[in-house]
Amino acid sequence: MRTSIATVSLSGSLTEKLTAAARAGFDGVEIFENDLLTSPLTPEEIRARCADLGLGIELYQPMRDIEAVPAEVFARNLRRARHKFALMERLGADTVLVCSSVSPLATDDDGLAAGQLSELADLARDFGIRVAYEALAWGRHVSTWDHAWRIVEAAGHPALGTCLDSFHILSRSSGPKGLEGIEDIPGEKIFFLQLADAPLLGMDVLQWSRHHRCFPGQGGFDIAGLVKHVLRTGYDGPLSLEVFNDVFRQAEAGPTAVDARRSLLILQEEAGIRALPAPASPTGVAFAELVTHDAEPVAALLTGLGFVRTARHRGKPVELWEQGEARVLVNTGPAARRDGTTLTAIGLESPDPAAAARRAEALLAPVLPRRRAAEDAPLDAVAAPDGTELFLCATNRPGLPDWRADFVDVPHTPAAPAAPHAPVGVRIDHVALTQPWHQFDEAVLFHRGVLGLDAQESVDVADPYGLLRSRAVTNADGSVRFPLTVGAAPGDDTAQARHIALATADVVAAARRFTEAGGRLLPVPANYYDDLEARFEFAEGELETYRELGILYDRDAHGVFRHCYTHTVGRVFFELVQRDGGYRGYGAVNAPVRLAAQHTAR
């Protein structure tokens, strides 16, 4: 099916929008009137630009407050329509959107509405134009899809059909009939299908629509279910995104358009009308990679945590540090930035790296060129929306190339003999990936759709200098967990540091070993422990141990979580975590304490 996007969904000038839509692979656009009015290009120039870019102009939008009005008002409306139809002729657009009236002049008279829409369609036909009539959820008298359809049906005019909009339909009850009633509309009378998702907010529907729409799969609506109903009618027009969103208005058009088209691809897969390479969900974290211009502070931190430098890449300035199943690469290559150590890449254990890469590529994730030497193992890598490199790889799995093969062992002393309570089975519990503020929904959809991870509930976290929003994506057994976090608004840098959480069976022993090795754990205020004492009962001495070491504590219906943090190096820090009894979270209740302590420690 053709895919399309409304220009109002993207930021910038009309030409920027068109360029972004074309580059992301859309087949067409809806041109929003204001984008044309504010453009220095003539309609003919816009038409030519679209043609050059391979974009069809699927819809011109919108006309408002047309129908069910007094005769003299309708006469003015027809005059206005004639101008717009002439414009559309110049533009080469053959479908116009007419929204149900919100005018106080409109009367609740379906017959009058049908008659006037027929007159409008008569005029449109003279210009070779079709009129697509849509029920706004807040229309004065017509606010449901089935009401709009009854009026179109009653008019019985060949140039008049209906436009279905998922937001207007799903944001309210769908009238007397369920959504399956959509299947009774003849497909050729559905002139257009506009798609938008939205988070399930209990708020005024107009404000909800104007500011909080998002791309399919980023909100709470069952868009795929709706699309299936529409397709059963025989509808063969485009799937077109019409998203009003305050964030997209400010974000760059190029990435937004890619995000948009990815959402449509995933939607088509869900609706059963497009085959994509199947997801190959990662089964673990092979490694996390830090880039730094000075390896020394990172090396000291890793050593303190019990990591041992075991190998180096045979052709690049990359060292491998290991502890149990946890692996960290330290890269001092040319990507190192002066502003300190950053977490730039993650190795994902993939059951089928090549298939995972094919899916990522089909879903518009840039496949990364690897500067490989001829003898290096093949390594598939794609870029996440924020630029993080995701390596789809295998560690010591028969039949698959091993990324480890590119590393040569270096002489090393095995880790010091384990103390009685030394951590065993250390592995990466989660990697917290802070995101650019405008890519939060995009990042969640990417990790869900491209990697096949599940998204957990979004939580708000109070930082002393702003509210953060966090949402974790995980695989089924919890062996891959990425909490994604953003500040509430651009310019907020309070949550920019990323971190690697190491799972240990005994966080107290691990913390103790770290401090005895000279490591500094983040100091936690005494008031926090007084509060813990008020909230929970502890065994003799238990709380004192936590207090001494700076270990935070949480409990949910499933189990207990104990965790502590190292100091920050550049823009990276580590966490030690112990999960017991199936605890599922990340200690969100303790996050404000951690964030405040990190501000204090600066």
Added chain:
Amino acid sequence: MRTSIATVSLSGSLTEKLTAAARAGFDGVEIFENDLLTSPLTPEEIRARCADLGLGIELYQPMRDIEAVPAEVFARNLRRARHKFALMERLGADTVLVCSSVSPLATDDDGLAAGQLSELADLARDFGIRVAYEALAWGRHVSTWDHAWRIVEAAGHPALGTCLDSFHILSRSSGPKGLEGIEDIPGEKIFFLQLADAPLLGMDVLQWSRHHRCFPGQGGFDIAGLVKHVLRTGYDGPLSLEVFNDVFRQAEAGPTAVDARRSLLILQEEAGIRALPAPASPTGVAFAELVTHDAEPVAALLTGLGFVRTARHRGKPVELWEQGEARVLVNTGPAARRDGTTLTAIGLESPDPAAAARRAEALLAPVLPRRRAAEDAPLDAVAAPDGTELFLCATNRPGLPDWRADFVDVPHTPAAPAAPHAPVGVRIDHVALTQPWHQFDEAVLFHRGVLGLDAQESVDVADPYGLLRSRAVTNADGSVRFPLTVGAAPGDDTAQARHIALATADVVAAARRFTEAGGRLLPVPANYYDDLEARFEFAEGELETYRELGILYDRDAHGVFRHCYTHTVGRVFFELVQRDGGYRGYGAVNAPVRLAAQHTAR
């Protein structure tokens, strides 16, 4: 009355919050539990810090999910309460907030609630503490002020009273009785009064409360009316602000605290419990002042617009340009910034400059030191929240010192003889003052409360790179108009330029004269005029004139507005406007066209 603010209303660490509250002149604070838990200070140190700063600790907040629960749960709650009361003893806080339960374990049993709250109050009394019970608007069984009061009354315990919160009361219907029913509560049983305003949003009340509260006078609630009811009970506790707001969480604590305290001062005046110097609303704009490091481009622009350089300040590098009643000062003094010409000050015609300054000072507006020579006229000036200097002054009015007296005439040729259609009676129609994103509500309240201007409705304006919000403040006869505008989020610089709009009786003649003098008007796309033609009917040739010159057009119920824009110099541009028939707006419908054209022209 004492004034207080909850620490959750300000950003930063607890010590930053306390310092900001004290500097703004608050008498006390409510300490929000998380601010204490995340602080490295002990309760004793916090107590000492507050004492040093002259702040009382008016409330510790909150305790949750205490009452109407099964016995074993309540036993745990009492255990927790004992810890918190011990903490409050260390802190020196004698009132604790208990919010009505939202727990699924709570039962709808007022008798049980009253009994358990009495037990809690018994325990509290042992620590010298009072319990203030408050109905959350989303409480599970208790959600109205009168229900909470009935339970408190039934308990009949001396250490148990109620806390009234304006948001919880005004965000929902107030139960069976109207608000005057509050006056039936004995004042000594109202242990606390929390105040927050909010914009009237149709949304889920919990989300509304957590993210959109604002200071009194910045939203849509009648806070003064509520306060009057409460005061009639004999309540003599503090007026305390408890505002959860995503913007304040990110803004600097110092200015937020000043904004907060100013709102309480204005509220007290409205409620009739504090006398402030009466407002002396400005009656006109005496001048606008531009600061620049290079006067040449500004001079060329002013000359093109018909301004003549008539005088210079006798002691400073400031020149006066005049045209009719419009005056612009061009300052090349040390405040000039490298990043270009900026609009930094406005002269307001004041009926009583000294009184206006006294009111501003009483409302915490910094009074600006004037580096004056002994012979200069006295000149009162205060700083608006964004740093704009506001001179409260008089132009050629008998009995008042004239700011013009500090200027000495320079030889000049009067403006060229007026062409037949030359503008007459040019004056400043409005000055558009873009604001820092986090000071929008503060700026509106400042201009209302300090200057006595009226605030018009807020409108959204679509810029190509983000949504802007604009709200005008004006005096009664429209001779002072300041549209205040912000971008939707920090980091958005699309609306940073300010502008001076010059009122003319004939915008076509003025625009023509400007272009004939070599001036460049902002080009407006042809598509805009095609749309005007569709929307309105024009006299023969009228539209062609607008199209030729780049004049924008709007019409409302009262009249017609025609306007055009100069190019931008630094961060300043000019607008020529013609208002006919009582048009009240600022051409907001055309703002997206202007903004897009300005982006294109860059």
